[in-house]
Amino acid sequence: MRRLTPRDALIRRLAPWGAAGLASVALATILTVSAVKYAPPPPALVPMRDAAVRNFVRFTAMAGLRLETLTVEGRDRTTPDDLLAALDVARGSPILTIDLTEARTAIETLPWVKAARVERQLPDTVHVVIQERQPFALWQQGGRYTLVDQDGTAIVAVPSADPSLRVIVGPDAPANAAALFADIDKVPELGSRVRAAVRVGARRWNVYFDSFENGIAVRLPEDDVPGAWARLASLEHDYKILERDLEFIDLRLPDRLIVRIRKTSAEEPQKQAGKTIPSGALMKTSGPKQTHE
Numbered sequence: 001m002r003r004l005t006p007r008d009a010l011i012r013r014l015a016p017w018g019a020a021g022l023a024s025v026a027l028a029t030i031l032t033v034s035a036v037k038y039a040p041p042p043p044a045l046v047p048m049r050d051a052a053v054r055n056f057v058r059f060t061a062m063a064g065l066r067l068e069t070l071t072v073e074g075r076d077r078t079t080p081d082d083l084l085a086a087l088d089v090a091r092g093s094p095i096l097t098i099d100l101t102e103a104r105t106a107i108e109t110l111p112w113v114k115a116a117r118v119e120r121q122l123p124d125t126v127h128v129v130i131q132e133r134q135p136f137a138l139w140q141q142g143g144r145y146t147l148v149d150q151d152g153t154a155i156v157a158v159p160s161a162d163p164s165l166r167v168i169v170g171p172d173a174p175a176n177a178a179a180l181f182a183d184i185d186k187v188p189e190l191g192s193r194v195r196a197a198v199r200v201g202a203r204r205w206n207v208y209f210d211s212f213e214n215g216i217a218v219r220l221p222e223d224d225v226p227g228a229w230a231r232l233a234s235l236e237h238d239y240k241i242l243e244r245d246l247e248f249i250d251l252r253l254p255d256r257l258i259v260r261i262r263k264t265s266a267e268e269p270q271k272q273a274g275k276t277i278p279s280g281a282l283m284k285t286s287g288p289k290q291t292h293e
Contacts, residue, residue: 057094057096057097058094064123064124065094065095065096065122065123065124066092066093066094066095066124067089067090067091067092067093067094067095067098067124067125067126068091068092068124068125069124069125069126070084070087070125070126070127070128071125071126071127071128072127072128072129072130073127073128073129073130074129074130074131074132075130075132076112076132077112077132078110078112078113078130078132082110083107083110083128086103086106086107086109086110087103087106087107087126087128088106089103089126095120095122095123095124095126096120098120098126100118100119100120103118103126103128104116104117104118107128107130111133111155111156112132112133112155112156113130113131113132113133114131114132114133114149114153115130115131116128116129116130116131117129117130133149133153133155134149134150135147135148135149135155135162135165136148136149136150136165136177136178137165137166137167137168137174137177137181138158138161138162138165138166138167138168139154139167139168139169139173139174140161140167140168140169141169144157145157145158145159145160145161145162146158147162147165148168148174148177150178151178152174152175152176152177152178153174154174166181166194166195166196166197167195167196167197167212168196168197168198168199169196169197169198169199170198170199170200170202171199171202172199172202173197173198173199176199177197180197180205180207180225181194181197183225183226183229184207184225184229186226186229187229187230187233189233189236190229190232190233190236190242193209193210193242194207194208194209195208195209195210195211195212195215196208196212196215203222204219204220204221204222204252205220205225206218206219206220206248207220209242216242216246216247216248216249217247217248217249218232218248218249218251219248219249219250219251219252220251220252221251221252221253221254222252224254227254228251228252228254231251232249232251235249235257241259244259244261245261245262246259246260246261246262247259247260247261247262248260
């Protein structure tokens with residue numbers, strides 16, 4: 001049996017109304033289109049226009065042009081209840097009264113929705129296509145965490161840290177994190193170990209290896225992050241610097257390397273892994289710890 005096309009279905013639904021019914025639809029359509037095309041109409045014609053629109057909508061609804069089916073494509077994290085609330089339409093509503101632009105705008109206000117498209121498929125279906133935001137990092141603000149996407153847009157608050165996502169800290173961290181991670185991920189053996197990044201003074205970053213709480217902090221320069229990262233990769237390759245028990249590695253000065261070794265008790269002298277770094281390439285610091293300097 002041949003499947004009915006939307007056009008065939010519409011014709012079949014209108015058929016019982018006969019020629020008079022079809023003429024009424026045609027007349028209402030002409031009046032509606034004319035009223036819209038030459039809007040605003042003279043005040044005397046406003047009641048006629050409004051009546052024509054109401055009659056047209058009522059007749060099409062009686063003929064079967066009512067919302068019966070809502071289909072959604074691309075939904076993963078957006079809940080059906082949120083989507084229905086944004087659309088604000090009920091089953092059985094005249095399908096021609098649904099404002100597609102307004103519906104799209106409402107859907108795009110939902111936190112997970114990055115973009116949406118709403119289509120009317122006559123006689124009785126509205127099809128929604130959404131593109132959802134993808135979590136890119138976890139923005140820490142004090143004790144609060146917010147998922148952000150790659151564009152830096154805050155999505156939703158979450159109760160705790162997600163170990164699968166990097167943590168970023170700083171008022172302007174979301175807007176700048178994508179550029180930082182693009183640079184550091186060019187060296188996968190280093191980038192894959194970065195668990196957190198703290199934005200310092202809206203100018204530069206400190207990144208943390210393996211653990212935000214106890215990992216080595218690497219202080220990056222304001223400019224030429226790729227160059228500093230390549231230098232760190234070379235130090236790791238030649239001297240296994242990230243395997244040493246360090247509090248931080250300071251790469252802000254291109255002609256000098258500054259590190260701080262973690263304090264250990266006199267009874268348990270710290271053993272460092274790898275080859276000795278030449279004294280000309282390394283300056284040890286002293287004094288109080290300054291994590292976000």
